[in-house]
Structure formats: C-alpha cells, structure tokens
Amino acid sequence: MDMNGRTALVTGASRGMGRAIARRLAADGALVAVHYGRDGDAARDTVSAIEKAGGEAFAVRAEFGVDGDVDTLLAGLTEGLRGRALDVLVNNAACGDLDTLFAGSVERLTPRQFDEVFAVNVKAPLFLVQAVLPLLRDGGRVINISSAAARIAVPSQIAYAMSKGALEVMSRTLAGALGPRGITVNTVRPGATDTGINGFLDDPAVRAGMSAATALGRIGRPADIADAVAFLASDEARWITGGVIEANGGLWLGPQEQPPG
Ligand SMILES: NC(=O)c1ccc[n+]([C@@H]2O[C@H](COP(=O)([O-])OP(=O)(O)OC[C@H]3O[C@@H](n4cnc5c(N)ncnc54)[C@H](OP(=O)(O)O)[C@@H]3O)[C@@H](O)[C@H]2O)c1
Numbered sequence: 714m715d716m717n718g719r720t721a722l723v724t725g726a727s728r729g730m731g732r733a734i735a736r737r738l739a740a741d742g743a744l745v746a747v748h749y750g751r752d753g754d755a756a757r758d759t760v761s762a763i764e765k766a767g768g769e770a771f772a773v774r775a776e777f778g779v780d781g782d783v784d785t786l787l788a789g790l791t792e793g794l795r796g797r798a799l800d801v802l803v804n805n806a807a808c809g810d811l812d813t814l815f816a817g818s819v820e821r822l823t824p825r826q827f828d829e830v831f832a833v834n835v836k837a838p839l840f841l842v843q844a845v846l847p848l849l850r851d852g853g854r855v856i857n858i859s860s861a862a863a864r865i866a867v868p869s870q871i872a873y874a875m876s877k878g879a880l881e882v883m884s885r886t887l888a889g890a891l892g893p894r895g896i897t898v899n900t901v902r903p904g905a906t907d908t909g910i911n912g913f914l915d916d917p918a919v920r921a922g923m924s925a926a927t928a929l930g931r932i933g934r935p936a937d938i939a940d941a942v943a944f945l946a947s948d949e950a951r952w953i954t955g956g957v958i959e960a961n962g963g964l965w966l967g968p969q970e971q972p973p974g
Contacts, residue, residue: 714944714946715741715947716738716742716801717741720745721738721803722745722803723745723747724803727755727758728759730903730938730939731803731806732747733936734803734935734938738803739766740768743768744797745769745771746772746790748773748775748786749773749774750777773786774789777806777832782837783841783844786841798848798850799845799853800850801853803946804857806833807833807877807910808833809876818868818871819868830876831879834873835876854898856942856945857880858901859877859903859957860902861904861905863878863880863881880900881957884898884957899953901938902958903937904927904962904964905933905961906932906933906934906935906937908935928962928963928966929962937962938960941958945958
C-alpha cells in the first residue's frame with residue numbers, strides 16, 4: 714500500500730497488534746505517531762524498529778482512563794505532526810481482565826473494573842475521534858480494533874465483550890456522521906492473537922482448542938491484523954465504510970465435519 718506523504722496515529726502501539734500496525738503503516742510510507750500508556754521503553758522500541766527499517770515515527774504518551782487523557786494525547790500528537798494533517802487514526806489500545814480466563818465473569822466482575830474497561834476501550838476512542846476531527850483530513854480513515862468477543866458470547870469477559878460491542882456501534886455511527894467529509898470508519902475484529910493481552914494462550918490445551926476453532930487451524934499473528942488495517946487505511950479501500958472485517962482465520966464458522974471412517 715502506498716502511504717507516502719500520509720500520517721497515522723496508532724493507539725496502543727508500544728506492543729502487540731498496535732506495534733505491528735504501526736510498523737506496517739510506516740513501512741508503507743506513513744509518518745506514525747506511536748501512542749502508549751505506561752511502557753515508554755516498549756514504545757521507544759517500536760519507534761526505533763520503524764526508524765531502522767527506514768521509516769518515520771514518534772512516540773506519544775497518554776494513559777487512558779485518567780483525567781485529561783485525550784487532551785494529553787492531542788498535545789503530543791500535534792507537536793509531533795508539526796503542522797501536518799492526520800490521515801489515519803487507528804483506535805487499537807484496550808484493556809480487559811484477560812490474564813486468567815474467568816477473571817471477567819459476571820460473578821467476579823467489579824463496578825470498578827467495568828468503569829476502567831469502558832473508560833479505556835470506549836470513552837477514550839470516542840473522545841479521541843472528537844479531538845482529532847479538526848486535524849483529520851477530508852477523505853481520511855478511522856479504524857477501530859474490536860474483538861470476536863463482540864460477536865461470540867464469551868461469558869468470562871463480559872465487560873470487555875460489552876465494550877467491544879459499544880465500539881462497533883460507535884464505528885457504524887461515525888461512518889454515517891463522517892461520510893460527508895469522505896472519511897471512512899471501519900472495524901477490524903481479530904480473534905485470538907499472539908500478544909500480551911491474553912496470557913491464557915500460554916496454556917497448551919487452551920491454545921490447541923482455540924486453534925482448532927478456526928478454519929485455518931492456528932492462532933492469529935499481529936501481522937495478520939496489521940495487514941487488514943493497512944488495506945482499510947489505503948486508497949484501495951475507499952468505498953468501504955461502516956464495515957466489519959473478520960480478521961480471525963475463520964473463527965467458529967460452524968460445526969467441523971469429521972472425515973468419514
Ligand atoms: N490479542 C488478542 O487475542 C485480541 C483479540 C481480539 C481483539 N484484540 C484487540 O486488539 C487490540 C490490541 O490488543 P493487543 O493484544 O495487541 O494488546 P496488548 O499487547 O496488551 O497491548 C495493549 C496496548 O494498549 C495500550 N494500553 C492498554 N491500556 C492502556 C491505557 N489505560 N492507556 C493507554 N494505553 C493503554 C498498551 O500500552 P502500554 O504498553 O503503555 O501499557 C499497549 O500498547 C485491543 O483493542 C484488543 O482488545 C486482541
């Protein structure tokens with residue numbers, strides 16, 4: 714994809730999918746703002762990996778879920794862009810109690826956890842879009858990273874799943890609102906992907922079960938998601954808005970047929 718002369722902000726780009734998305738957009742030619750919450754070393758690693766590959770990037774810190782989060786991010790973004798407009802916003806940063814598989818069940822979820830998940834996964838992306846609207850070029854792109862949990866019931870992650878449902882409604886609604894400016898807004902819905910957010914994939918039995926649940930028979934890789942985002946960010950995706958791309962190797966498509974005999 715040709716992103717030369719373009720700019721992009723990727724939230725949560727210090728690690729995982731966000732890092733892969735930032736690296737891919739930079740490799741395609743964009744100047745990338747690498748947002749992070751707490752892990753400055755990891756964000757600097759993303760920036761230096763981009764620079765070593767010949768790309769351009771800068772890091773921006775803003776912890777979501779605290780007062781002034783979006784204002785802090787906007788200030789760092791504006792400084793780093795040095796007067797340039799923003800072409801692509803990728804709302805990727807998210808949190809959830811996913812380290813152990815049942816931490817977010819209805820029996821164990823606390824109001825505080827719920828508020829934190831919604832502050833980071835829903836409120837921050839919405840008000841970030843609002844804040845960057847004056848910077849966002851007509852014909853630009855907003856890409857929101859949801860989760861298969863928004864489509865498939867995952868009782869162990871109820872607040873996280875609900876937050877991704879809200880993000881998808883936001884995405885569709887914004888597609889209608891920003892269409893007159895030629896801005897497309899789409900959702901990418903990954904399935905289980907090898908990153909730090911889901912420690913439960915370290916359990917070989919869980920890993921085997923999740924792999925078997927996909928038509929393509931494996932866990933996703935961050936680059937699988939980055940490539941889908943790069944397409945949506947490109948000119949080639951100009952006619953796609955309000956859509957959802959299932960980037961999950963064909964997760965739970967239906968009963969698996971057993972070979973005869
Ligand atoms: N991995 C999966 O299996 C999977 C599946 C479906 C959907 N997703 C979605 O894919 C996206 C990326 O997930 P991932 O697996 O790559 O996650 P990850 O490896 O845990 O990385 C999360 C990123 O979000 C940032 N972040 C987290 N909480 C934050 C906060 N309060 N304020 C600011 N930044 C914050 C982190 O910044 P710091 O490094 O500074 O903490 C980090 O850069 C998320 O939207 C997630 O819901 C993931």
